[in-house]
Amino acid sequence: MTGHALEFVILTDAHFGPPGQTLYGLDPRTRLDAAIDVINRDHPQLDFVMFAGDLTDLGETAAYENLAGALARLRAPYILMLGNHDRRGPFRSVFPDADDDGNGFVQALRVLPAASILTLDTLDEEGQTHVGTLCAKRLAFLEKALREAPADRPLLLFQHHHSGSVGIPSMDRYIMRNADEQWAVFERAGRRPDAMFHGHIHRPIFGLWRGIPYHVQRSLMHQVGFDRETAHQIAGTLEPPDYAFVRVAPEGLTIHQRSFLYDGPRFWLHDTTAVEGRFE
Ligand SMILES: [Fe+2]
Numbered sequence: 001m002t003g004h005a006l007e008f009v010i011l012t013d014a015h016f017g018p019p020g021q022t023l024y025g026l027d028p029r030t031r032l033d034a035a036i037d038v039i040n041r042d043h044p045q046l047d048f049v050m051f052a053g054d055l056t057d058l059g060e061t062a063a064y065e066n067l068a069g070a071l072a073r074l075r076a077p078y079i080l081m082l083g084n085h086d087r088r089g090p091f092r093s094v095f096p097d098a099d100d101d102g103n104g105f106v107q108a109l110r111v112l113p114a115a116s117i118l119t120l121d122t123l124d125e126e127g128q129t130h131v132g133t134l135c136a137k138r139l140a141f142l143e144k145a146l147r148e149a150p151a152d153r154p155l156l157l158f159q160h161h162h163s164g165s166v167g168i169p170s171m172d173r174y175i176m177r178n179a180d181e182q183w184a185v186f187e188r189a190g191r192r193p194d195a196m197f198h199g200h201i202h203r204p205i206f207g208l209w210r211g212i213p214y215h216v217q218r219s220l221m222h223q224v225g226f227d228r229e230t231a232h233q234i235a236g237t238l239e240p241p242d243y244a245f246v247r248v249a250p251e252g253l254t255i256h257q258r259s260f261l262y263d264g265p266r267f268w269l270h271d272t273t274a275v276e277g278r279f280e
Helices: 030-040 061-071 088-093 134-150 179-189
Strands: 004-009 046-053 080-081 108-109 114-122 155-159 195-196 205-208 214-215 243-249 252-258
Touching: 004 134, 046 195, 061 088, 108 134, 108 155, 114 179, 134 179, 214 243
Parallel strands: 004 046, 046 080, 114 155, 155 195, 195 214
Antiparallel strands: 004 243, 108 114, 205 214, 243 252
């Protein structure tokens, strides 16, 4: 971090299982190990890595232990959020120091010099649904955090589920169920986030929700296809993963998508041999 800049990485939807267990032919541990190699190498001064939910696929203790083993190699601090595939009990048994808002929800407000980072827990564990939920206690936490966040720096809100439709019907079925109530809390507190960040959809998407810019980070694992028609089932793809590198500085915010598995040529655009399609 230099001056009042903040630099962080977003990884999401790691869908870990117990060691060695694959999903759609992919091993989440191998994927995360590869991401960590690049992050350790290229971002030695990173403020944190945000894991925006769906840490595991089925929420087993062994899956969280597998994740903890991978994270032991990450040099940067990390923040763990829950998604609809997670389970709070097994999660806490492996990560006892994770965020706790006082009611057991995995959410927190971090006031940093360049920005405030607000994380919300939108898991509907009681209802056992995959939709996003903010119960009365979580809405109260949100309102308090909005009131506490200093007005002199941006407020970045992270929540696994999206609050506004993204036009992919199979995933919009699992949207934040009480987005209107969430919006009412923004109004009551007199504070809106300057930007929102999500996982959940397994696709890279940028948009505005009622005027608030939002970013959806694609998955570390399987992706969701660009299917704007099918509602009753989710189209999967094996499009390559990436991570988001985010820099917040006084002049603004930038988000870079980094394809950490790319191992093809790197070349200068004006190099004649490269222009001819020949790479050393
Ligand atoms: Fe997911």
